[in-house]
Amino acid sequence: MGAVELPDQIKPVMQNGIPAIVVTCSADGIPNTTIISQVYYVDKTHIALSFQFFNKTIRNVRENPQACVALNDLEGNAKWILDVQYDHSETEGPIFDEMDMQIEAIASATGMSGIFRLRAADIYRVRSFKKVSFSPASLQGVTHGDTGYTKQRASG
C-alpha cells in the first residue's frame, strides 16, 4: 500500500487532547492495544508517536512495523482510523524537540520529570486512513479504553 496524504482537518483532531488508541501486533500475531496521550502531526504523510517506555507497543513495532491509530474527533462526531507503518526513530531534530518540550513542560509541573522522558520520536508513514462517523448518542458511556473500534490484524 502506498503513502497517502492526510487532510488538514485532521490536525486539530490530533491536538484535541483526547488520548488515542494504538494497536500493534507482535511478530507471532498477538495484538496489543494501548492508549497514548498525543499523536503528533509531522507532515501530510507522517505522524509521530512518543517513545517513552520500553513497553509492548515498542517491542511490537520493532518486530512488526504495522500499526493502527484511532483518533477521536468529538466535535466532528467521528473517528479517524490511520493505518501506519513504523519508519524510523529520531532522537534529535525539530520533531523530537517539539515532542520533548511538551512532555517536559507538563511533567515538570506535575512532579513527573523523572518518569516521563522522551527516548525517541517514532516516525510512522501513513499508509491509509478513513473517517468513521457516528452519532453523538453512540458515545454515551464510551470510555477511552472502549472506542468501539474493531481490532484488526495488521497486514504484513
Place this chain on the structure above:
Amino acid sequence: MATQDIQSNERLVEKLAQKTAEVHVLKHIALNINSTLDLDQIYDLVLGTMDEFFGFRHSIILLLEDSDTLRVVASHGHENQPLGGTVPVGTGVIGTVAKRRRLMRVNNLRPQRAYFSTIRRRMEEAGRASELGKIVPVPGLPDAESQIAIPLMIKDRLIGVFSVESREQRTFSDDDEALATIVANLAASAIQNARLYRLVEERRSELAEAHDHLKQLNETLEDRVSARTRELEQTNRELRETQVQLVQSGKMASLGMLAAGIAHEINTPIGAIHSNADVERRAIGVIRDVLQDPAFPEKLRDQPRLKHTFKIFDDINRVTLEATERVIKVIQSLKSFARLDEPELELVNLHEGLDSTLTLINHLTKDRIEVVRNYGELPKVQCYASQINQVFVNLLTNAAQAIKETGTITITTHQDGACAVIEVADTGGGIKPEHLDRIFDPGFTTKGVSVGLGLGLSITYRIIENHRGSIDVRSELGKGTILTVRLPMAPPRSYLAEDQTVTVPLG
C-alpha cells in the same frame, strides 16, 4: 460553481479585512509602545490590546529575575493572582519555554495534565511515590486548556516570557501564534528600552547625588580644613605644653634633689660651727666670771687690751651665731621647698610654703623690695606641696623681676568658700594689654632671652589647672600686676584618680 466562487471570494474578503484590522492594531501597538518608557504603561498596552482586539483574555508577562527564576510583572485576566509570583526556569510551560528559549503552543493542556496526574496517582497507589517529584504551582489559569508561551528575547538573550491562555480547546491558531509573536517581540524591545532608560535614570540620579555631595564637600572643605587646622594647632600647643612641663618637672626634680643634697652636706658643718660658737660664747662667760674673782689682781682685770679682746670675742661670736642661724634657716627652706620626702597629695600650710619661697628668693628682694605678708585665716589645703611651691616661686620671682628698682610685693591670702585664695601684687611696670592673653602660653616672655624662658607662668597655669584651680591676672601699665590663684581646699575625687597620669610631682 459560481456560488462556490462567490463564497470563496467572500471568505477571502473577510480574511483580508481581518488581516487589515490586525495590521492596524499592530501598528497601534508599535506606535504607542515606543512612545513611553514607563514599564507599567507598556504592560497595560500589550495585555490590554491583546484582550481588546484579539480576544486574548488571560495573559501574563514574566521577566527573568536571575538565571533560575522568572517573576510575574504584569497579569491580565488573573484576578485572584497577585503580581510577584515566580516560576522556576524549566518548570511548566512557561519555565520550559524560558529554558529552551523556544515558543510553545499547547492546545490540550487539561487532558495532558489529567493524563500525567492519573499516572502519578497510580504510581502513588503502587507505592512508588518516592520516584515522584513535587508538584510545582505555576501562575496562570489552573484550568487552562490552551496556551501560547513566547520567549522575550533581545538578540540571543532571554529577558522574560509572554504567555496567553484560554480555557477553551484549540483556541490558538497559527495566525494567533504569529500575532502573539509579533506583539511579544515589540514588547521585548519596549521593555528592554524602558529598563535601560530606568537604569540610566538611576545612574543619572546617583551621579547627580554624588555630584551634589561632592559639591557640598567642596563647599565645606575650607571650613573643615580650618577647623582641623585649629584642632591640630590646639593639639600641638597642648603637646608642647606637656613637653615643656615634663622637661621643667624633670629639671625641678633634679634641682630639688640637688638642693636637698646641698642642704644635707652643709647642715652638719654649719651645725658644728653654730654649736662651737655657742660653746665659745659660754666659755668666754666663764672666763669673765673668773676675772671677777677678788683674788684676781685688779690691775690685770682692768687691762684695756683685755677688755678690747673680750669685745672682739663677743662680736665675732654674735656674728658667727647669726650667720649660722641664717644658713640653718636657708637649709630648712631648701628642704621644705624640695619636699623630697613628701611626693604625695597632702594637707599643706600654704603660708609656710610662701615663707620658704620668700627666703629662697631673698637675694632678689633684699634691700630694694618690701614684702608685705597680708596673711588671712587659711586652713591647710590638700595639694602637691612641691608643685604649689613651684607656683609660688614663679609668681614671686616674676613679681620681683617686674620691679626694676624699688617697690612692694604684697601677698594676701584668705579663704573664699571651698577655695583658698592667694594674691600676689607687685608695684612693677605692669603688662601690656596685648600681652595679657598670651602670658600663660609656653615660650612667651618679655624678659629677654638671657633672663627667662617663658615657661614659668605656663607651668604655673598647668599646675593650677591640674589642681582644678584657676589663675587670673589684672595689670595696669606703670602701676603693677596682681595675680590671683584660687585653689580648691580639697580637689575633686576625679582629680585624684587621674592625678598620677596628668601631673609629674616634683621631687
